[in-house]
Amino acid sequence: MKLSYYPGCGLSGSSKELDISVKAISGPLGIDIVEVPDWNCCGGTSAHSTGHFLSFALPARNVVKAEKTGCDEFTAPCPACYVRHFLAQKQLNEDAKMKRHLENALGQNFEQSDIKIKNLIEVYIDRFSSSNVTKPLKGLKVVNYYGCALVKPPKTFNFFDDPENPKSLEKIMDTCGAESIEWPYKTECCGASLCFTNQDVVWKNGRDILQVAKDSGAQAIVVACTMCQMNLDMRQAQINKKYKTNFNIPVMYFTQLMGLAMGIPADRLGFDKLYVDAKPLLHSLKLL
Amino acid sequence: MREINVTQKLEKSKDFLRKLQEESGQDPGQCFQCMKCTGGCPVQFAMDYPPSQIMRMLQDGLVDEVLNSFTIWTCATCSTCTARCPRDIDIAQLMDTLRVMAFHKRRFNKAKNMRVFHTVFMDSIGSHGRLYEVGLALGLNLGTGNLLQDTDIGLPMFMKGKLSLLPHNIKGMNEIKRLYDYAKKIGE
Ligand code: SF4
């Protein structure tokens, strides 16, 4: 399957380990990654906070480019980018006024867009099974943290999973051989891009999430969202400083753990890019 | 406590409320004040008015108060409220539209950080097509005066090869420029 791939600004910089691990696991799972040619930033939170046209037009330009590559599916691993592209395609197909604006702006006409826009979990969930697993993650106890962007609001994104108690990461971790612990913070919001504008929110929410994860008995947090990952991993030291805590909880992408279970060496999965080192834990469980 | 003449307020804010409803596709009048949105809001502790109160204020035509609120800027767009509202109101969408309207009216009040952040972010895409993270961090810190924000994570980021020090322009900059010019032209 040819997958149109939109790395977005985060995956070429601060979330490199997600990019690295996605690329490492896709080939063996029969997925051929084709980067969207000359993609642009989707505008993130800022575009939709400051205007209607650019928040649609910026991701729409990428969708049109992806469509031309002849791929069947499109993914943006960052949930915020995924949401913007999903909505842009919907508007392109259903909002005649916005479409006309885009055509006027670029001086081209656009067809109906049919490429299937999926979040990263959807891309892998039906393509990953125990037959891909050569090194089960025995003894690893995790909590799965979906954050908010992937699962809410339910009616808009028709993601198959439950918005309040999703289970798809549990299924993937189960296939990997890891043990998922139930906990109440699966879909709590980490504060997302408020990390730039109102850091107190991100520190408090991060502290709460890390504390509940720890109290639940998890050794690590599994994430699917770049913002969640950064706010919990990169900012864990800031949280410890602010609240005089001593959290030392690795926060890993589900794709990194899939790779490990598939027998791919850790150095090809971006483990060295994490701020809270996951290696001591993985070593102690003989998973490295 | 200040007394408010709701009939007068509503009369004065009629046009604004119609526009809000048109642009967001949501009707705040549907809210029956169950407070579920507020109960689940992860950022409520940092807001001046909880989301359910914003809804009530809109029903009473307190438009200035809503546009000047910190709530609309510090809402994280997590959509927890939307997912749970028994009246099926997309509250997150309303917050988004209110933010856009406040941005166009240059109403920022206590949201200086957000004004600087969104402006620097959009300028970065306008000039490079992609986000230039170092430029964003510098512009943000200079613009807000919080010169030391996140300087503790800059070096580790760089050491992990996660920061590129120079911006990188995409090839289709002419298209990005056309999109930006068009947005200005239609005022959206
Ligand atoms: S959840 Fe919906 S109905 Fe209830 S207070 Fe909030 S907006 Fe109103």
Ligand code: SF4
């Ligand atoms: S979308 Fe905004 S108002 Fe709604 S729950 Fe999230 S932070 Fe609160």
